[in-house]
Amino acid sequence: MKTLRAAGILGIGHYAPEKVLTNKDLEKMVDTTDEWITERTGIKERRIAAPHEATSDLGVKAGLRALENAGLKAEEIDLIIMCTLSADYKFPAAGCQVQDKLGAVNAGAFDLAAGCSGFVYGLAVASQMVATGSVNKILVIGAEVLSRVINWEDRNTCVLFADGAGAAVVGPVEEGYGFYDYVLGADGAGGEAIICHAGGSRIPVTEENVREKLHLAQMDGSEVFKFASRIMPEAINKVLAKAGLTADDIDIFVPHQANVRIIQSGAKRLKQPLEKFFINVQKYGNTSAGSVPIALSEAWEEGRIKKGDNVLLVGFGTGLTWASCVLKWSR
Ligand code: UT7
Numbered sequence: 001m002k003t004l005r006a007a008g009i010l011g012i013g014h015y016a017p018e019k020v021l022t023n024k025d026l027e028k029m030v031d032t033t034d035e036w037i038t039e040r041t042g043i044k045e046r047r048i049a050a051p052h053e054a055t056s057d058l059g060v061k062a063g064l065r066a067l068e069n070a071g072l073k074a075e076e077i078d079l080i081i082m083c084t085l086s087a088d089y090k091f092p093a094a095g096c097q098v099q100d101k102l103g104a105v106n107a108g109a110f111d112l113a114a115g116c117s118g119f120v121y122g123l124a125v126a127s128q129m130v131a132t133g134s135v136n137k138i139l140v141i142g143a144e145v146l147s148r149v150i151n152w153e154d155r156n157t158c159v160l161f162a163d164g165a166g167a168a169v170v171g172p173v174e175e176g177y178g179f180y181d182y183v184l185g186a187d188g189a190g191g192e193a194i195i196c197h198a199g200g201s202r203i204p205v206t207e208e209n210v211r212e213k214l215h216l217a218q219m220d221g222s223e224v225f226k227f228a229s230r231i232m233p234e235a236i237n238k239v240l241a242k243a244g245l246t247a248d249d250i251d252i253f254v255p256h257q258a259n260v261r262i263i264q265s266g267a268k269r270l271k272q273p274l275e276k277f278f279i280n281v282q283k284y285g286n287t288s289a290g291s292v293p294i295a296l297s298e299a300w301e302e303g304r305i306k307k308g309d310n311v312l313l314v315g316f317g318t319g320l321t322w323a324s325c326v327l328k329w330s331r
Contacts, residue, residue, distance in 0.1 A: 006173050006178040007127040007172060007173065007178050008172075008173035008329075009169065009170060009330070009331075010072070010137070010331070011071070011168070012066050012167065012168045012293065012300055013066040013069050013166070013167055014165060014290075016047040016165075016284060016294065017053060017164070020045050020046075021045060023037045023045065026159055030155040030159070040259075041159070041260065041281070041285075042261070044282045046161075049145045049148075053145065054145060055084050055086050055088055055094050056082075056087075056088050058144075058145065058165035059143035060101045060102055063098060065167065066139065066167035066168055067102075067139070067169060069169075070169040070171075074102040074105075076106075077102075077104045078108070078138060079107055079108045079126070079129070080095045080138070081126055081141070082095030082111045082143065083113075083118030083121065084118065084141075084143050084144055084288075085289065087111055112125070114321045114323065115317035115318030115321055116289065116292075116321075117322055118289035120182070120184075121184060121315075123179070123313070124182040124323065130170055130171055136171055137170070138169070139167060139170075142288075142289035143164075143290050144163060146163060146288060147161075150216060151218075160258070161285060161287075162286065163290075166290055166297050174330055177307075178327055179325060180328065181243040182326075183322075183325075184323050185231070185321065191319060191320065193224050193318075194218075194317065195219075196215065196216065196218070197215075198214035198215040199215045224317075225262065227316070227320055228258060228262045228317075229261075232256075232262060232314055232322075235322045236314055236324055239325060239326050245326065247271070249310055250312045253312045254312070256286075256316055256317065257284065257294075258281070258286045258316075259281065259286075260279060260282070278304060280295055292313050296313065305329050307330065307331055309329045310329075313325050313327075
């Protein structure tokens with residue numbers, strides 16, 4: 001990565017809504033079992049936003065924690081990148097609601113729609129902007145309230161997806177630390193594999209398609225599983241090669257939390273011990289753009305990341321998209 005100055009993470013934080021929905025609760029809602037969900041996905045429970053909470057509310061809470069962690073005030077932020085596919089409104093961007101609620105009066109704001117890869121895409125954009133010296137501090141948030149866009153009668157999706165948010169402040173760091181490099185990828189031809197058909201400009205919402213639940217998420221689980229299991233190690237190897245590192249140089253991998261089996265197969269393909277992969281899918285399910293920053297924030301809180309550690313983040317999901325980045329932790 002070409003840089004004029006080192007860019008890294010100055011602070012992180014996350015927020016998960018209070019309400020816990022367990023596999024046992026889901027047994028009462030759809031034809032499923034705790035045993036199936038645990039065995040096939042690793043998920044035991046997930047968080048669901050309160051009726052008054054929308055995606056920007058979760059983003060604000062995570063953002064405030066990241067700011068506090070970085071010792072910064074909202075006025076010091078130059079830009080907010082809100083990574084989400086479940087914004088409060090079709091427009092305006094949820095990033096603008098976050099900007100207002102935080103009182104980030106000096107910040108621009110936009111939404112970034114790269115699904116479960118969104119947060120890593122956001123870090124790539126932010127780190128480059130900081131590295132060129134064009135801006136100083138960028139708040140990157142990954143937040144979702146997927147409970148409002150999933151079909152609660154569809155056991156293929158409703159046992160997987162959930163709500164949550166994580167955030168990081170990206171800014172200049174000591175030379176020799178911060179982002180080494182990143183890889184961003186997309187394969188739009190596979191876009192039908194995870195899609196919300198109605199509500200966009202192609203299929204506007206009608207009474208009929210709402211009845212058919214076309215305004216809610218649909219997923220071809222096994223297609224996405226095959227894609228995810230292939231792309232996760234590939235995206236990791238690509239960013240390692242770009243950064244001139246090997247998997248053995250990485251202290252902790254923080255992958256998108258979609259399914260513990262995808263993480264296990266990635267670790268095996270990379271010939272790395274599973275203990276080097278941070279896993280919290282059992283507690284939160286798949287929170288799409290929220291997943292990587294929540295995992296990163298929890299890993300840091302648990303003391304799993306220390307100054308000088310090489311940290312690798314990887315996301316994959318709707319689009320189809322994938323993204324990976326590697327950084328030397330600077331704090
Ligand atoms: O964040 C974006 C990335 N998303 C992902 O990475 C998700 C990737 N996909 C997956 O994680 C997995 O494909 C799933 C967890 C969605 C499904 O697991 P699977 O092992 O691939 O199961 P399957 O789709 O092959 O289904 C196996 C069986 C089917 O029954 P039959 O046809 O064999 O009789 C399904 O109908 O399991 C059934 N099934 C369920 N049974 C109980 C599917 N969902 C459920 C359920 N409870 N919730």
